[in-house]
Structures are given as C-alpha cells and as structure tokens.
Amino acid sequence: MTEVEMWEPTVESVMTKDVVTAGESTRFKDLVALMTEHRVSGIPIVDHDGMPVGVVSEADTLAKQEYQGGMARMPLVFNRKRRAHWRKSAGRSAFELMTAPAITISEKASVTAAARLLAEKKVRRLCVVNLHGALVGVVSRRDIISTYLREDEQILADIQEHVFRRGMWLFPGTLAAEVSKGVATLEGSVEHRTTAQIAGQLTQKVPGVIGVKNKIRYELDDTVSSAM
Known part of the structure; x- marks a missing residue:
C-alpha cells in the first residue's frame, strides 16, 4: 500500500514558548534557584x-x-559518559555543567519527527529553533503526549477535514466517523480496499487518535493481483 502524506501538527503548536534560559556564565546556585522557582527539570543555555x-x-x-x-573517588566503571558526569561534579558555572551540544529541532518540524528524535537521543526535551537557529521554545515528552488529551470532538473535526476532505478528496457522506475516548471508528463504502486502508492510515496520524476501528466496506480487493 502506498504511503500517503497528510497534514500533521508542527512542533511550534505544542512546544513551551515561555522558556527559562541562562547564559554560559550563570553560576551553579543561580541555576538551581531557576529550576526550583520555575519548577523545571532543565534549562537551555544560550549564547549572546x-x-x-x-x-x-x-x-x-x-x-x-x-x-x-569532585572530591569523591572516580567511579570504578569509568566509561566516557560516567567520566563526563564525574567532571561536572566540580562545575561552578553553566558552561562547566551543561550537556553540549544542545539537541535542537526546527519549530516547523512535525510532532512525529520530534518524538522520534527524543527517542533516538534518549533525552527528555529538545531545544526548538527558528530559521536563524535562535531558541524559540522547548518541546518535551510531556508536550507531545499531551496531544492524547484532545477532546473527541476536536479529533472528529480533524478526521472530517484533514482525512476525508483534504486528504482523500471524498464527496461528503462517503465515509463517516465516530470518536470515543480517542478511538476512531470509520464506516461507509468505497470501491477499492486500498482506499479503505488509506482512510485508516491517515486517521491514525490525526493528533490524539489512540486507535482506529476500520469498518469501511469495499467492493474490489485491489491488493490481490489477478491471475494471468
């Protein structure tokens, strides 16, 4: 079955825009104070x-x-990661403490791309940058999973608009959808099996969809090659 592209929310639509930042010279105690005051677990460090x-x-x-x-003995298991962590124990400024370089993603990237990068890099947050590379926000694991808290009515509206109308160019009434607790049920009748499959594929990509029950009927199974 052919992969079909469709609308997907961008990082800028889910990221935290009011970001607490610090400079490379910010002192240890000030960094801890910022984390405590703003209840954040990480602070992006920016240059001038x-x-x-x-x-x-x-x-x-x-x-x-x-x-x-830095006064304690070096750990016995002393790989590269542990060595870097041990060195940070003597750090007094953001420059000496920070994990660098910052892992960044464009504000125009898709939420899916952000989720994949978070998993690949095994980090909790990404620095979001604009076209010029400047920090404009932070996107975290929590920001991304929050899409699953969308109301059923919002999800249904997106299915009708971005799947049925814009994604598949179907006539109104060709297919119907219901959404309950994030699970979408698709019904209706189409000519080809692949059309039904595409509808399910696109619906699964809608933000907030937890699962899809594809009950769309089809007349022809065009996934099976006819005998010569």
Whole structure:
C-alpha cells in the first residue's frame, strides 16, 4: 500500500514558548534557584545571540552531590559518559555543567519527527529553533503526549477535514466517523480496499487518535493481483 502524506501538527503548536534560559556564565546556585522557582527539570543555555549551546538538567546538578563536588573517588566503571558526569561534579558555572551540544529541532518540524528524535537521543526535551537557529521554545515528552488529551470532538473535526476532505478528496457522506475516548471508528463504502486502508492510515496520524476501528466496506480487493 502506498504511503500517503497528510497534514500533521508542527512542533511550534505544542512546544513551551515561555522558556527559562541562562547564559554560559550563570553560576551553579543561580541555576538551581531557576529550576526550583520555575519548577523545571532543565534549562537551555544560550549564547549572546540567543543560540542554544547546551542544556543543564537536574541530573547535571546532582553530580555535585553524588561525587561530593569532585572530591569523591572516580567511579570504578569509568566509561566516557560516567567520566563526563564525574567532571561536572566540580562545575561552578553553566558552561562547566551543561550537556553540549544542545539537541535542537526546527519549530516547523512535525510532532512525529520530534518524538522520534527524543527517542533516538534518549533525552527528555529538545531545544526548538527558528530559521536563524535562535531558541524559540522547548518541546518535551510531556508536550507531545499531551496531544492524547484532545477532546473527541476536536479529533472528529480533524478526521472530517484533514482525512476525508483534504486528504482523500471524498464527496461528503462517503465515509463517516465516530470518536470515543480517542478511538476512531470509520464506516461507509468505497470501491477499492486500498482506499479503505488509506482512510485508516491517515486517521491514525490525526493528533490524539489512540486507535482506529476500520469498518469501511469495499467492493474490489485491489491488493490481490489477478491471475494471468
């Protein structure tokens, strides 16, 4: 079956725009104060041009307690990652504490692309940048999974508009959809089986859809080659 592209929300539609940032010279205690005051687990570090250069997370600051400010003995299992973590325990500024470089994504990228990058890099958040590379927001795992809290009515409206009308160019009434607790049920009749499959495929891509029950009937199974 041919992969069909359709509308998908961008990172800028789900990201946190009011971002707490710090500079590379920001002191350790000030970083902890910012995290505590704003109840965030990580702070993007930006340069003088507003470009993200790294991120200081709670894990980075905890290294100081874990290794007693660099005075504790080096860990026995001492791979590259653990060595970097141990060195941070003596850090006094954002430059010495941050994980760099910052992992970034364009504000125009899809939410799916953000989810894949988060999984690939095994991080909790991404720095969102504009066309010029400046920080404009942060997108986290929580921001992305929050799409599953959308109301059924919103999901249904997107199915009708972006799947049936714009995605498949179907005449009104050809297919019908119902959404209950994020599960979409599709019904109706089409000529080809692949059309029914495409409807299910596109519906699954709608933000907030947890599952699809495809009950669309078809007249011809065009997925099976006819005998010569």
